[in-house]
Amino acid sequence: xxxxxxxxxxxxxxxxxxxxxxxxxxxxxxxxxxxxxxxxxxxxxxxxxxxxxxxxxxxxxxxxxxxxxxxxxxxxxxxxxxxxxxxxxxxxxxxxxxxxxxxxxxxxxxxxxxxxxxxxxxxxxxxxxxxxxxxxxxxxxxxxxxxxxxxxxxxxxxxxxxxxxxxxxxxxxxxxxxxxxxxxxxxxxxxxxxxxxxxxxxxxxxxxxxxxxxxxxxxxxxxxxxxxxxxxxxxxxxxxxxxxxxxxxxxxxxxxxxxxxxxxxxxxxxxxxxxxxxxxxxxxxxxxxxxxxxxxxxxxxxxxxxxxxxxxxxxxxxxxxxxxxxxxxxxxxxxxxxxxxxxxxxxxxxxxxxxxxxxxxxxxxxxxxxxxxxxxxxxxxxxxxxxxxxxxxxxxxxxxxxxxxxxxxxxxxxxxxxxxxxxxxxxxxxxxxxxxxxxxxxxxxxxxxxxxxxxxxxxxxxxxxxxxxxxxxxxxxxxxxxxxxxxxxxxxxxxxxxxxxxxxxxxxxxxxxxxxxxxxxxxxxxxxxxxxxxxxxxxxxxxxxxxxxxxxxxxxxxxxxxxxxxxxxxxxxxxxxxxxxxxxxxxxxxxxxxxxxxxxxxxxxxxx
Amino acid sequence: xxxxxxxxxxxxxxxxxxxxxxxxxxxxxxxxxxxxxxxxxxxxxxxxxxxxxxxxxxxxxxxxxxxxxxxxxxxxxxxxxxxxxxxxxxxxxxxxxxxxxxxxxxxxxxxxxxxxxxxxxxxxxxxxxxxxxxxxxxxxxxxxxxxxxxxxxxxxxxxxxxxxxxxxxxxxxxxxxxxxxxxxxxxxxxxxxxxxxxxxxxxxxxxxxxxxxxxxxxxxxxxxxxxxxxxxxxxxxxxxxxxxxxxxxxxxxxxxxxxxxxxxxxxxxxxxxxxxxxxxxxxxxxxxxxxxxxxxxxxxxxxxxxxxxxxxxxxxxxxxxxxxxxxxxxxxxxxxxxxxxxxxxxx
Numbered sequence: 012x013x014x015x016x017x018x019x020x021x022x023x024x025x026x027x028x029x030x031x032x033x034x035x036x037x038x039x040x041x042x043x044x045x046x047x048x049x050x051x052x053x054x055x056x057x058x059x060x061x062x063x064x065x066x067x068x069x070x071x072x073x074x075x076x077x078x079x080x081x082x083x084x085x086x087x088x089x090x091x092x093x094x095x096x097x098x099x100x101x102x103x104x105x106x107x108x109x110x111x112x113x114x115x116x117x118x119x120x121x122x123x124x125x126x127x128x129x130x131x132x133x134x135x136x137x138x139x140x141x142x143x144x145x146x147x148x149x150x151x152x153x154x155x156x157x158x159x160x161x162x163x164x165x166x167x168x169x170x171x172x173x174x175x176x177x178x179x180x181x182x183x184x185x186x187x188x189x190x191x192x193x194x195x196x197x198x199x200x201x202x203x204x205x206x207x208x209x210x211x212x213x214x215x216x217x218x219x220x221x222x223x224x225x226x227x228x229x230x231x232x233x234x235x236x237x238x239x240x241x242x243x244x245x246x247x248x249x250x251x252x253x254x255x256x257x258x259x260x261x262x263x264x265x266x267x268x269x270x271x272x273x274x275x276x277x278x279x280x281x282x283x284x285x286x287x288x289x290x291x292x293x294x295x296x297x298x299x300x301x302x303x304x305x306x307x308x309x310x311x312x313x314x315x316x317x318x319x320x321x322x323x324x325x326x327x328x329x330x331x332x333x334x335x336x337x338x339x340x341x342x343x344x345x346x347x348x349x350x351x352x353x354x355x356x357x358x359x360x361x362x363x364x365x366x367x368x369x370x371x372x373x374x375x376x377x378x379x380x381x382x383x384x385x386x387x388x389x390x391x392x393x394x395x396x397x398x399x400x401x402x403x404x405x406x407x408x409x410x411x412x413x414x415x416x417x418x419x420x421x422x423x424x425x426x427x428x429x430x431x432x433x434x435x436x437x438x439x440x441x442x443x444x445x446x447x448x449x450x451x452x453x454x455x456x457x458x459x460x461x462x463x464x465x466x467x468x469x470x471x472x473x474x475x476x477x478x479x480x481x482x483x484x485x486x487x488x489x490x491x492x493x494x495x496x497x498x499x500x501x502x503x504x505x506x507x508x509x510x511x512x513x514x515x516x517x518x519x520x521x522x523x524x525x526x527x528x529x530x531x532x533x534x535x536x537x538x539x540x541x542x543x544x545x546x547x548x549x550x551x552x553x554x555x556x557x558x559x560x561x562x563x564x565x566x567x568x569x570x571x572x573x574x575x576x577x578x579x580x581x582x583x584x585x586x587x588x589x590x591x592x593x594x595x596x597x598x599x600x601x602x603x604x605x606x607x608x609x610x611x612x613x614x615x616x617x618x619x
Numbered sequence: 620x621x622x623x624x625x626x627x628x629x630x631x632x633x634x635x636x637x638x639x640x641x642x643x644x645x646x647x648x649x650x651x652x653x654x655x656x657x658x659x660x661x662x663x664x665x666x667x668x669x670x671x672x673x674x675x676x677x678x679x680x681x682x683x684x685x686x687x688x689x690x691x692x693x694x695x696x697x698x699x700x701x702x703x704x705x706x707x708x709x710x711x712x713x714x715x716x717x718x719x720x721x722x723x724x725x726x727x728x729x730x731x732x733x734x735x736x737x738x739x740x741x742x743x744x745x746x747x748x749x750x751x752x753x754x755x756x757x758x759x760x761x762x763x764x765x766x767x768x769x770x771x772x773x774x775x776x777x778x779x780x781x782x783x784x785x786x787x788x789x790x791x792x793x794x795x796x797x798x799x800x801x802x803x804x805x806x807x808x809x810x811x812x813x814x815x816x817x818x819x820x821x822x823x824x825x826x827x828x829x830x831x832x833x834x835x836x837x838x839x840x841x842x843x844x845x846x847x848x849x850x851x852x853x854x855x856x857x858x859x860x861x862x863x864x865x866x867x868x869x870x871x872x873x874x875x876x877x878x879x880x881x882x883x884x885x886x887x888x889x890x891x892x893x894x895x896x897x898x899x900x901x902x903x904x905x906x907x908x909x910x911x912x913x914x915x916x917x918x919x920x921x922x923x924x925x926x927x928x929x930x931x932x933x934x935x936x937x938x939x940x941x942x943x944x945x946x947x948x949x950x951x952x953x954x955x956x957x958x959x960x961x962x963x964x965x966x
Binding site: 112114115123145146177 | 830832835837841845850924925926
């Protein structure tokens with residue numbers, strides 16, 4: 012798919028006749044002072060059988076562009092200018108009735124979130140067959156049979172059974188396959204895939220995209236792939252168009268964009284993309300040695316040296332980190348590990364069913380240690396038990412079995428005052444900064460709440476502490492009086508970090524702290540977490556599904572699957588020599604690796 | 620499935636008992652005395668012979684402590700015997716059975732008209748593309764909810780009985796006599812169904828699966844009927860269940876306004892003369908209807924939404940918002956509306 016020569020051939024064939032030609036497209040939404048321009052004068056061509064990726068951060072206008080093409084702009088959205096030539100039609104000027112003929116039959120859509128994009132009260136088979144019925148491509152019985160075939164083509168096992176099931180009985184990956192079956196049903200010439208896999212686990216993501224690639228190649232369907240993930244674009248697309256603030260800032264063949272980005276925005280996006288940057292230029296944001304070891308012996312000056320060392324040679328850093336395996340914790344004043352999880356088990360009761368299991372073992376004999384100032388990453392797919400493990404460590408859930416030691420103190424059954432003491436020393440940063448801050452609190456109240464709860468200081472000293480914390484997370488003090496709704500996602504997550512650090516905890520559990528953020532913001536937040544660690548010596552338990560993010564932040568990694576830890580190791584070791592098969596699958600599934608393997612070693616000659 | 624139905628039936632019995640008890644206590648606390656009211660037959664009870672009253676009190680057991688009276692009546696009620704009406708001397712069950720048909724006709728027709736017009740209104744309001752038409756249609760339900768039923772009844776009588784003499788103003792005169800009261804009855808359920816269904820339809824139309832349907836090339840009507848409507852039906856069904864309790868209370872007002880015979884009239888009269896056995900019979904019957912209707916509705920949910928399994932409905936995460944998950948709560952609500960409205964009308 013990433014083969015540039017194929018692009019050349021296709022270009023020669025269809026140079027004069029693009030399948031989709033967007034010219035000067037402008038789209039606006041009604042806004043408070045005046046209309047908000049979401050897309051400004053956009054030009055884009057897609058040729059038959061070509062995969063073009065439209066890449067950009069949230070708010071760049073990429074989804075609006077995709078929806079304008081299929082005539083499904085959200086309420087209020089309006090095409091102000093430009094044309095969308097698809098075959099003989101200008102989609103921007105068609106009536107609703109005329110557009111309906113093209114939707115489904117001429118242009119298919121693979122939507123963003125498979126969890127909510129299927130009608131929950133209709134059988135899967137009926138939903139696939141509906142496309143054929145609408146466009147009168149088949150009778151009732153024929154359509155039902157065709158739906159089963161389509162589900163099979165989309166890669167659903169036991170398609171006959173699936174056709175009779177309802178969406179809630181299928182996993183996210185299977186639902187996305189059903190949606191792909193809907194999109195390809197009427198053999199459209201163009202498929203718009205709007206972030207088709209960003210809601211799925213990486214391994215599932217890879218299978219789905221592989222399958223979509225294969226299907227569209229067989230059918231000769233062109234794909235407009237809308238994605239925020241440059242890695243996905245790099246692996247899948249022949250051409251990439253980079254969008255920012257409603258405009259395409261750069262467009263070109265995939266290899267050219269990645270190897271020779273000309274626009275400064277593309278360059279910054281490339282730098283921020285964790286999967287691509289990690290494979291090209293390893294630049295961990297944490298010091299290779301746990302910060303506590305450094306700050307306790309020689310303060311700050313040395314921690315900079317540690318960071319430099321990591322930047323100069325990762326091999327060196329790797330060896331240092333390797334020396335810090337849990338068996339031989341850092342030789343700092345004979346310090347004991349901050350956290351010891353010993354054979355943790357957590358069972359959840361299941362609803363009673365005939366012959367079914369009574370309980371679900373979410374966490375199964377999980378053991379690990381975290382040294383002071385160290386970052387341990389728990390990596391796994393959804394349902395692997397990583398978040399439950401984190402909740403056990405924080406004592407937000409009670410373990411069914413096993414022990415938790417915090418700073419040598421057994422807190423497994425601690426309650427009352429001892430539990431309160433633990434709450435003070437161990438804090439949590441949630442995944443979604445939009446939901447984890449009370450919308451009615453000012454930022455000042457958000458940050459000082461932990462201080463008020465624990466009666467730390469007086470009003471003046473708490474205010475001073477809030478300003479200090481904001482400064483640390485690089486937010487201006489003027490933010491104090493605002494409310495969460497007035498801040499961007501990245502700013503909110505900074506506030507959440509400031510709140511977590513308010514009590515100067517020794518452990519912060521970060522539950523997917525950057526997965527809701529745009530890549531460039533992601534990079535900034537990760538960098539901030541790294542800096543704070545080297546300044547304060549806090550230890551992180553970092554939960555993530557994203558190995559490329561983990562690579563930048565963690566000293567050690569524990570890979571979880573079905574409630575068990577299948578492999579533990581230092582980050583360098585684990586990425587270089589994964590031992591467990593599942594770890595290798597996860598590593599291979601990181602978007603951008605296909606590109607890195609095929610393209611980087613021998614840069615393809617740019618097509619003339 | 621059967622376990623679930625049995626459990627729900629057990630709950631229904633509990634609700635019925637609670638309804639009976641609450642009514643008994645409320646009526647006991649009301650000022651006035653049933654025997655003097657009965658003996659006086661609406662006149663000043665000063666002139667009646669006190670010995671006579673004492674005799675009657677003893678005959679009906681009113682001279683015994685409240686608790687004794689309560690258990691006496693409760694054990695009889697358990698055997699299906701709600702006693703005899705204090706004012707008419709007929710058995711409560713025959714009084715209720717006689718009054719039931721006209722009230723059933725009234726509430727049944729009223730509910731049907733209400734649900735149909737409310738459903739159509741909601742559909743039209745969410746289907747139309749004209750903004751002002753949609754806003755206009757969507758503002759009708761709040762009007763219907765806020766205007767009192769008796770006022771609408773009086774207006775209808777003014778217009779259709781006195782001005783154009785199309786329908787009779789009062790009485791139990793066949794279908795023609797039923798139209799005006801039924802329309803009056805339909806206003807509240809119609810308005811509530813329209814409001815809830817319109818809101819659910821708008822929610823469903825904003826869901827991503829609607830977009831998927833549109834992307835298939837489906838037209839507006841198909842999107843509306845095949846995709847949005849079925850997803851929007853559950854909250855509407857729930858509100859219909861709650862409304863059955865409200866209908867009983869409305870029957871009191873409407874039957875009085877239109878001078879119709881029926882359960883509502885009997886209730887109002889019984890409360891006025893503190894005919895406790897009749898009032899209790901009405902309350903227990905109303906509660907029974909309410910609990911039954913809501914049990915049926917809960918059993919229908921899984922047919923409409925495959926995500927809801929019978930039996931797990933109480934805890935199911937997929938249960939639609941705005942659905943009362945506890946039948947006891949709903950039953951209690953109906954009881955309080957019936958008791959509240961009857962007690963209110965006795966003043």
